[in-house]
Structures are given as structure tokens and as C-alpha cells.
Amino acid sequence: MAAVHTLQAFFLFALVALLIPLSEASHNVFADLQSLDAIETTQVDDKLRTGFHFQPPKHWINDPNGVMQYKGAYHLFYQYNPKSAVWGNIVWAHAVSKDLVNWEILEPAIYPTASFDENGCWSGSATILPDGKPVIMYTGIDADGRQVQNVAYPKDLSDPYLREWVKPEYNPVIAPDAGVNATAFRDPTTAWRGPDGVWRLVIGTKDNHRGIAALYRSRDFVHWAPARRALHSGDTGMWECPDFYPVTDGNGNTRHVLKVSLDLTRYEYYTFGEYDHGSDTYAPDATLPDGDGGLRYDYGDFYASKTFLDTGKNRRVLWGWANESDSVADDVRKGWAGVQAIPRKLWLAPDGSQLMQWPVAEIESLRVGGSHVNVTDRMVHGNGGRGVNYFEVTGLATPAQADVEATFQVMDLDKAEVFDDAAWRGADAQTVCAARGADDKGGVGPFGLWVLASDELKERTAVFFRVFKRDDGKKHVVLMCNDPSRSSYGKGLYKPTFAGFVDVDIAANGKIPLRTLIDHSVVESFGGHGKTAILSRVYPTKAIGDKARLFVFNNGESDVKVTNLNAYDMGSAKIRTETETGSDYPAQSDTKTSQRNRKIDI
Ligand SMILES: *[C@@H]1O[C@H](CO)[C@@H](O)[C@H](O)[C@H]1NC(C)=O
Numbered sequence: 001m002a003a004v005h006t007l008q009a010f011f012l013f014a015l016v017a018l019l020i021p022l023s024e025a026s027h028n029v030f031a032d033l034q035s036l037d038a039i040e041t042t043q044v045d046d047k048l049r050t051g052f053h054f055q056p057p058k059h060w061i062n063d064p065n066g067v068m069q070y071k072g073a074y075h076l077f078y079q080y081n082p083k084s085a086v087w088g089n090i091v092w093a094h095a096v097s098k099d100l101v102n103w104e105i106l107e108p109a110i111y112p113t114a115s116f117d118e119n120g121c122w123s124g125s126a127t128i129l130p131d132g133k134p135v136i137m138y139t140g141i142d143a144d145g146r147q148v149q150n151v152a153y154p155k156d157l158s159d160p161y162l163r164e165w166v167k168p169e170y171n172p173v174i175a176p177d178a179g180v181n182a183t184a185f186r187d188p189t190t191a192w193r194g195p196d197g198v199w200r201l202v203i204g205t206k207d208n209h210r211g212i213a214a215l216y217r218s219r220d221f222v223h224w225a226p227a228r229r230a231l232h233s234g235d236t237g238m239w240e241c242p243d244f245y246p247v248t249d250g251n252g253n254t255r256h257v258l259k260v261s262l263d264l265t266r267y268e269y270y271t272f273g274e275y276d277h278g279s280d281t282y283a284p285d286a287t288l289p290d291g292d293g294g295l296r297y298d299y300g301d302f303y304a305s306k307t308f309l310d311t312g313k314n315r316r317v318l319w320g321w322a323n324e325s326d327s328v329a330d331d332v333r334k335g336w337a338g339v340q341a342i343p344r345k346l347w348l349a350p351d352g353s354q355l356m357q358w359p360v361a362e363i364e365s366l367r368v369g370g371s372h373v374n375v376t377d378r379m380v381h382g383n384g385g386r387g388v389n390y391f392e393v394t395g396l397a398t399p400a401q402a403d404v405e406a407t408f409q410v411m412d413l414d415k416a417e418v419f420d421d422a423a424w425r426g427a428d429a430q431t432v433c434a435a436r437g438a439d440d441k442g443g444v445g446p447f448g449l450w451v452l453a454s455d456e457l458k459e460r461t462a463v464f465f466r467v468f469k470r471d472d473g474k475k476h477v478v479l480m481c482n483d484p485s486r487s488s489y490g491k492g493l494y495k496p497t498f499a500g501f502v503d504v505d506i507a508a509n510g511k512i513p514l515r516t517l518i519d520h521s522v523v524e525s526f527g528g529h530g531k532t533a534i535l536s537r538v539y540p541t542k543a544i545g546d547k548a549r550l551f552v553f554n555n556g557e558s559d560v561k562v563t564n565l566n567a568y569d570m571g572s573a574k575i576r577t578e579t580e581t582g583s584d585y586p587a588q589s590d591t592k593t594s595q596r597n598r599k600i601d602i
């Protein structure tokens, strides 16, 4: 409140300061912190479609499905409404790529055809069988509205695109038993095979408020039986889109990761720990919070994710869906909704404390050669308790479609404010950042980037850090935040502050790295070399296309040095549609084909 008051006093001053042309030095400008005057109608501009995030030309998408690599091609299936930009009529759309960047969209691979999926083909996963052939298991909504699990096999393994998929007549392979809630039983994981030769997989379900990763076993991928005990469960409501896979720590030990998407919070949480193949038990490490306050892949808009093992490159790759933050009416008007996050390489931190993520290296192939901006050792002075200092990063042709890598160095950590333990003990980072946003002056930070900023700087999305110290002054708390509260003049937008803690020893050298992928309506950021990720959707009305600008700001008392900043214009991914799809597909469940495939494949 007090801060707002002071700023109002400086309002006139701010107007004057904004008229001064930008020059080399960082500015001390009393940025106008009045709220944006919302414009009357939100008309989300079609120029806000993404350039290098995966999006089909139109309509609704959600969960990534069946992600895999097969004979050198990457496959991305995804939940898709072939008729409109709202959820419904769900099929498995299908895209293939050689590089995870450029895609060819094929005909949908799986769509309702039989009693076991006539009301929808929902999420699922691919498994590569020991002979190298892939199989998909997905959730079908059957004639009775039950959620059942079905398998599908490629019709022609010599087609490198695996365009056609066949559903054997013996589907469903897993139906909800008595005692299982048939309308909360979905999203089978990739299967894994134990030393005993038995396949296992996990299905998300719930019992009242208890979320469950239900375990099923099979010898032949046809007959499946529930294990006596679930792999894991928790008091956090329905568990959607579970994922379970091994990672290796710095000492070559195998740990297992369990991720679940919580339908109640619409966020994802993970733990990792010990999995015992003999007893089929999973015990998360005792130090990891196991619930809805635990570790997250992404502290922003990122849901229903799924990983696959990219054997060719010996890496695990993570896909996740980001929904829109505009209104349903906007989605209908613009004709599209939903994007996939940039696929991320995922691994366990060498110290074993958390997972790390980084955009797959292939995405750097879109960096436009020759138009790279490089800033070194540039100081952004502390604000001395007054206005915010900033400088513009100039030289990019397309700051609305860019890849920015920066390292910030805090010059005076002693200026860090004391972390308010009384108010914030046990609070998540989002609560702290919502209370102390980008425009709230601090000791060390807020400092970071203003992206998708308009000429008068009124529209801007802040991606920033803020450092606090504990009472004893010994340990610091580092927060990474995404504050979209001023991202748009548009009305009716969902604009929560997203935030995560960054587990870095800031006292070591004061440095903290940030990478932000800016893509028109997506701001996807990685702090601490991949320790904390935040994806946010924003819809500027002025900072669009070549009108968007990029700044570095510091609204704290401590000076901050940009030791280096490299910004790249990004080219657009080629996302081609093989044929325009109508809403009628050929019959898929052909008895003869199914039976033939059944003999060949199983
Ligand atoms: C089953 O799940 C549905 C969907 O969440 C819920 O509405 C219903 O109450 C559940 N039924 C039982 C018996 O728990």
C-alpha cells in the first residue's frame, strides 16, 4: 500500500522520464505502476499464435499422448477436438518429426470406432516391445460411459510414419473391476518389464479423496490383472496422467520418478525414490514432500505431461501441455486453443536433490544466424529506494519470438530482506511472489527481464528473481517468479503470479542464470540452469509482433550486473499438415486386420 502511494506521488515525474529517449545507460525511471486501463473488448490477436511451440493450425488440443521415437522419427500424439477450439469429440491427433522442432501433422491415429471407445479416445502412452515394435494403450470411453483401457498396434510397420493404427477386437484389455470408480480410471503409463518378464503399468484413479497410481500386470500385453497393492497413493484427489520411469544419479544408482497430475489443483507433482521390482513397491525419498506441496516440473501453466526415452540420443524427453489463459469466447473466436511446451531434456541433478530440465538442443537450430545480441558486464544499478532501473536489449528483429540467455550477478547480498518466516513459513513460492510482485521494491531484486513489453512499457511480463535472507543471515532464499499482472490491456484474462524456489547457493558468487523462450503468447523460462521452470501464457494487445520489446530491469536496492546476455531471434518451426482432415474417418476396427495383427504382433 505504502509503495503504491509513493509511486502515485512520482507519477508526473514518471511521465516526464518516459519521454526521455532510451540511451545506453540504465535508466532510473519511476515506472507508472497504475493499473492498466483494461480495454473494453478482449480480442486476442491471431498474431499471438506461436512460432516455434507446437500448435496445429486450428482447434483445441490438450494432453501429449504416446510420445516415442521409432526408427528415427519422433511421434507426438495429442488430445484433439477436430471440430472446434473447445474441449470435446476427443481423438488422438498425430504428428511426426525428425528433430522435435519441425512437424508433419498426419491424419488422426486413434478415434472412436467401437463400443470400447465410442464416447472418446483419451490419454495414454506408447511402449516399445522387446522386438522393437510399438504398442499404444489409451483410455476409451465405452458405450456405458466407463473408462476402459484399450491397445492399438501399427497396421504397417514398414510405414516410417506409422499412419494407421489397428485396435484388436479383444479390447478393452483393462476394464474397471468392482471397487474401481469407472469414471475415474484413466491415462495408462508406458509399460515396463521386470526381471521376471512380466509387464507392469500404472493407471490413474481415485477412491473418494485418495489419488491412486493403480498397478496392473501382464505376461502378454493382452491379459492384465490388478496388483494387490497400488504402486502409490495420496490424499490429493484424482491422480491423472501418472508417469513412472527410472533416472540415474551422479553415482550411477537408479532412482525411480513418479509424477502425477492433480485434477484438483491442475498442477503436477513428482517424487523419486526406491522401486523394488520383486515386491512392486515404490518408496519416495523421505526428504521429498509427497503431496500437493512437493516438487514440480514447472511452476506455471504445464499439465498432463509425459516423458519418453529417446534411446538414439540417450536422453529422457518431457512433453507437457499448456492451456490458454484467455476466455472460452476468445478461443472460439480465434479458432485455436492449447500448445505443447518445448520438449525438454530431463535428468536427475548430480547432487540427487531434484530433476533438471532444459529445452532440447534441437530448438537452437531455429536461432537465426547473424542476428544475435550480446551484452557483457552491464550494471543495472540499485534503485536507492526509488524507481526501477532498466535498459532495453536492442538489436533483435523479433523480440516477440526470441531465445534469451542471461546471467545476473547480485553485487550486494547484504541488501537482501529478511524472509518473513512468521508470514511465509511453509508457504509456497507462488504465495510469496504474489505478495511481493515485480513492481514491489526489494533489497535484492526483483530483477530480471521484462518481455513482450509495449513502447510505453505499460504492457510487460516480468520474469524475475528475488533473494531473501534467513534471520541468521546465513542461508538465502531465492525465488523465481513470473508476474503477468501487467502483461495485457485485455480484460477477462487469467493472470496469476507463478513462482518457484530456486535451489542455488547464491552466496557462492552471487550469480544466477535465466533462459527465457519468448513466443508471442508463451513465456517459458528456466532458472538456475534448469532447476526451476515456469511457463506462462500472456496476450498483449500492443506488444505484438515487431512492436514487442525486451528489457532488463532491477527494482531492488542492490546493484545487479548482467555478466552476459545472449539473445537470439528465433525462426518459425515448420508445422505442415499432410492433408486437411474432415471429421469422418475410415472404419478402423476391421476384424480381419485386427486378427492378423494380433498374430503378428503379440
Ligand atoms: C467416481 O468419480 C466421479 C468423477 O470424479 C465422481 O463424481 C463420483 O462421485 C465417484 N464415485 C464414487 C462412488 O466415488
Ligand SMILES: *[C@@H]1O[C@H](CO)[C@@H](O)[C@H](O)[C@H]1NC(C)=O
Pocket (backbone or CB within 6 Å): 374, 375, 376, 566
Ligand atoms: C559475447 O561477447 C563477449 C565479449 O565481447 C565474448 O567474449 C563472448 O564470446 C560473446 N558471446 C557469444 C556467445 O558470442
Ligand SMILES: *[C@H]1O[C@@H](CO)[C@H](O)[C@@H](O)[C@@H]1NC(C)=O
Pocket (backbone or CB within 6 Å): 265, 266, 267, 302, 303, 323, 324, 325, 494
Ligand atoms: C488453464 O486455464 C486456467 C484458466 O481458465 C485454469 O484456471 C487452469 O486450471 C487451466 N489449467 C489446466 C491444466 O487445465
